[in-house]
Amino acid sequence: MKRVYLPAILFLCFIIEGTIMQVIAPENFGSQLVLVPRFAMIVLILIALYVSIPLAVIYAIAAGLLHDIIYTDFIGIYMFSMAVAAYVVGQAAKVMHINAIVGLLVSFVTVIVLDFLIYGLYSLIGFIDFPIKLFLLERLLPSLILNGGFFILIFAPMKKVIKSVNE
Amino acid sequence: MRQFFSNKRLIVLLISIIILVALIGFSMKERSTLSKPEQFFKDAVATVQSLFYKPAKTVAGFFENLADLKNLYEENKVLKARLDEFAKLSVDYQDVKAENDELRELLDQKASLRDYQTIPASVIARSPDRWNNLLTLDKGSEDGVEVNMAVITPAGLIGKIKNVQPFSSTVQLVSDLDRTNRISVYVKGNEDIFGVINGFDAEKQALQFSNITIDSEVDEGEIVVTSGLGGIFPKNLIVGEIIEVKNDKYGLTKSALVKPAADLYDIRHVMIVKRAAAVIEDDEEEEEER
Numbered sequence: 001m002k003r004v005y006l007p008a009i010l011f012l013c014f015i016i017e018g019t020i021m022q023v024i025a026p027e028n029f030g031s032q033l034v035l036v037p038r039f040a041m042i043v044l045i046l047i048a049l050y051v052s053i054p055l056a057v058i059y060a061i062a063a064g065l066l067h068d069i070i071y072t073d074f075i076g077i078y079m080f081s082m083a084v085a086a087y088v089v090g091q092a093a094k095v096m097h098i099n100a101i102v103g104l105l106v107s108f109v110t111v112i113v114l115d116f117l118i119y120g121l122y123s124l125i126g127f128i129d130f131p132i133k134l135f136l137l138e139r140l141l142p143s144l145i146l147n148g149g150f151f152i153l154i155f156a157p158m159k160k161v162i163k164s165v166n167e
Numbered sequence: 168m169r170q171f172f173s174n175k176r177l178i179v180l181l182i183s184i185i186i187l188v189a190l191i192g193f194s195m196k197e198r199s200t201l202s203k204p205e206q207f208f209k210d211a212v213a214t215v216q217s218l219f220y221k222p223a224k225t226v227a228g229f230f231e232n233l234a235d236l237k238n239l240y241e242e243n244k245v246l247k248a249r250l251d252e253f254a255k256l257s258v259d260y261q262d263v264k265a266e267n268d269e270l271r272e273l274l275d276q277k278a279s280l281r282d283y284q285t286i287p288a289s290v291i292a293r294s295p296d297r298w299n300n301l302l303t304l305d306k307g308s309e310d311g312v313e314v315n316m317a318v319i320t321p322a323g324l325i326g327k328i329k330n331v332q333p334f335s336s337t338v339q340l341v342s343d344l345d346r347t348n349r350i351s352v353y354v355k356g357n358e359d360i361f362g363v364i365n366g367f368d369a370e371k372q373a374l375q376f377s378n379i380t381i382d383s384e385v386d387e388g389e390i391v392v393t394s395g396l397g398g399i400f401p402k403n404l405i406v407g408e409i410i411e412v413k414n415d416k417y418g419l420t421k422s423a424l425v426k427p428a429a430d431l432y433d434i435r436h437v438m439i440v441k442r443a444a445a446v447i448e449d450d451e452e453e454e455e456e457r
Contacts, residue, residue: 015212018303019219022293023227027432032372034297069208071294071301073329073345076190080183122298125191127345130298130369139297 002165006047009161010063013039018071026142036143038111040067041082042151043158045110048090049098050162060086074127081117085110100155107151108144115140197347200314206332213303213335217291224435282443283401285319286310290434291335300340300431302326306439307334315399317440323405323428324350324393325437336439341374341406342367342431351397352376352406355390359383364391364406368424373410377422385412391425401442405429 021037048056064079089110122128288306308331316328318338329339353361360383366375395402411424
């Protein structure tokens with residue numbers, strides 16, 4: 001029973017990204033800033049840090065594929081980017097001792113890696129043509145703050161869940 | 168870190184890049200319908216999404232209502248004044264409409280490009296990244312929705328149907344950066360000034376209206392509506408208002424920036440527009456390419 005906890009939390013985050021976060025998106029109130037929730041990715045990086053990297057990569061492929069099918073036109077972009085982000089950041093963070101502050105930094109790096117991969121891949125296939133300065137200021141920076149906040153919110157509860165799953 | 172790119176991992180990386188390229192290639196080609204598994208997943212997730220989106224929107228709507236309460240008295244006064252005006256207008260409208268129908272019957276013209284039926288639908292999700300501007304609606308092919316139908320709110324056009332599943336459908340907003348996302352439009356009141364909407368200026372949050380003939384006089388503040396000539400949309404759906412006009416870089420045509428009339432973000436209920444006028448079958452392939 002406990003083994004469904006993590007996929008269930010992941011799916012919940014995935015759904016919240018597209019529904020509740022869109023209801024309270026700042027554009028609805030006339031703001032230029034774009035908050036891109038990457039909640040599923042934050043949960044994935046916690047899995048990579050505390051459970052195992054291969055498991056995180058497998059979940060990342062599944063979550064990314066679902067994201068591609070439901071929210072985009074192109075299959076493969078999120079699947080690849082999320083798996084790579086989970087793997088690379090997971091490997092790089094292996095050497096560090098994780099506490100809340102380090103975890104927050106790791107989650108920042110994850111979101112930056114993921115967003116740059118997506119921006120790069122979409123630009124590469126010619127789907128978007130977007131100035132990088134605008135991308136950094138209006139999208140990446142606010143998104144980092146949002147996702148950092150989400151990380152702080154779920155860090156302690158997720159640690160408990162993962163501990164109970166690991167037992 | 169030393170083993171970061173050891174042989175085995177390098178091979179896995181290369182294989183996954185090959186899979187990535189193959190998948191993108193598969194999904195980039197023009198597809199009229201999605202594959203069955205995709206449809207199944209979209210429908211299944213849409214069911215869950217509607218459980219989240221609708222209550223969230225209701226709660227958000229409650230707070231918006233509270234904010235509106237303080238303007239209520241003023242608004243009511245203005246609206247009451249408008250009501251008399253409306254009564255007169257509606258009599259005129261009935262009159263003109265009856266006359267129009269009569270004349271049309273004389274001409275033996277059954278379906279005009281202006282005629283359409285609507286299917287009401289609710290939004291249940293939106294792409295979280297703003298690269299894709301796709302909405303999910305809770306009506307699908309079971310309710311008569313078809314690919315390429317226009318989607319409007321009372322304020323104006325917001326997009327067209329991109330994919331249809333049995334119980335849900337996906338809307339591509341006019342602000343989507345996809346280059347196949349084009350609309351044939353003209354300036355209201357002057358059918359000589361026509362062109363296509365073929366892009367979105369992310370910095371100015373406005374649509375690009377290009378291919379306007381160089382000697383036509385376009386002014387800021389004029390309303391842009393669909394022309395119905397693209398074969399997909401009905402005529403006279405409001406797209407937006409012109410906010411800037413300039414010559415394009417070769418000086419052969421003009422282009423303008425159009426601010427969308429409809430709010431492309433705070434959307435709850437929409438109408439899917441079913442055009443009454445039929446498209447000539449031979450043109451079908453051309454329509455698909457648009």
